[in-house]
Amino acid sequence: AQKVTQAQTEISVVEKEDVTLDCVYETRDTTYYLFWYKQPPSGELVFLIRRNSFDEQNEISGRYSWNFQKSTSSFNFTITASQVVDSAVYFCALSENAGGTSYGKLTFGQGTILTVHP
Amino acid sequence: DTGVSQDPRHKITKRGQNVTFRCDPISEHNRLYWYRQTLGQGPEFLTYFQNEAQLEKSRLLSDRFSAERPKGSFSTLEIQRTEQGDSAMYLCASSRLGQGIAWDFYGYTFGSGTRLTVV
Numbered sequence: 001a002q003k004v005t006q007a008q009t010e011i012s013v014v015e016k017e018d019v020t021l022d023c024v025y026e027t028r029d030t031t032y033y034l035f036w037y038k039q040p041p042s043g044e045l046v047f048l049i050r051r052n053s054f055d056e057q058n059e060i061s062g063r064y065s066w067n068f069q070k071s072t073s074s075f076n077f078t079i080t081a082s083q084v085v086d087s088a089v090y091f092c093a094l095s096e097n098a099g100g101t102s103y104g105k106l107t108f109g110q111g112t113i114l115t116v117h118p
Numbered sequence: 119d120t121g122v123s124q125d126p127r128h129k130i131t132k133r134g135q136n137v138t139f140r141c142d143p144i145s146e147h148n149r150l151y152w153y154r155q156t157l158g159q160g161p162e163f164l165t166y167f168q169n170e171a172q173l174e175k176s177r178l179l180s181d182r183f184s185a186e187r188p189k190g191s192f193s194t195l196e197i198q199r200t201e202q203g204d205s206a207m208y209l210c211a212s213s214r215l216g217q218g219i220a221w222d223f224y225g226y227t228f229g230s231g232t233r234l235t236v237v
C-alpha cells in the first residue's frame with residue numbers, strides 16, 4: 001500500500017530564512033503523481049504543485065522549489081527567503097496508478113506545521 | 119466557475135443526530151471525492167464518484183455514512199447517528215479525466231470543507 005511520510009511535525013523559522021520540508025513516499029507503482037498542498041488557518045487546501053513520476057526535473061516557482069529524487073523516494077519542498085504569510089500546514093500527497101484503477105485517490109502525509117516569525 | 123463549493127461551512131450537532139453535507143464540484147469535472155481530516159492529521163480518502171457511480175469506498179466509511187451523486191453533478195454525504203468521533207473537517211474535491219488515460223486526471227481542486235462538531 002502507498003504511504004507518505006513527513007517526518008517534520010513542526011518547523012519554526014525567522015523571516016527571510018530558507019526552509020526545506022521533507023517528504024518520503026512508498027509505492028509499488030512505477031506511474032504515480034506527487035503533490036504539495038498548503039493549508040492556511042482558513043482550512044482550504046491550496047494546490048502548489050503536481051509532479052509526474054516520469055519527470056524528475058526539479059521545479060522552481062518564485063520562492064518555491066521542489067526536489068524530486070526517485071532513487072530515494074523523496075519529494076522535498078524548499079521555500080527561499082520565507083515570509084510570515086508562508087505560515088501554514090503543508091501536506092505532501094501521492095496518487096498511484098494502481099493498474100489504472102486509482103482514479104485519483106490521494107494519500108496524504110501528516111503535514112508539517114511551518115511558522116515563520118517576523 | 120467559482121471552484122468547489124461545500125455547504126455548510128460549519129455544523130454543530132448533538133450526538134445521535136443525522137447530518138448531511140453538500141458538495142458542488144467544478145461543472146466540467148466528472149470525478150468527485152470525499153475526504154475526512156481530523157485535527158493534526160492529513161486528509162483521509164473516504165469515497166469517490168465518477169459521474170453518478172460510486173466506484174470506491176474506504177474502510178473508514180462505516181455503515182452510518184452514505185454518499186450519493188444522483189445526477190452526476192452535486193454530491194451529498196450523510197452521517198447517521200453521529201458520534202463524537204465523527205467530529206472532523208469533511209473535504210470534497212473534484213477533477214476531470216485525462217485524455218484517453220483512465221488513471222490520469224486534471225484540475226484536482228478541493229473545496230473549503232465542512233467542519234463538523236458533535237457534542
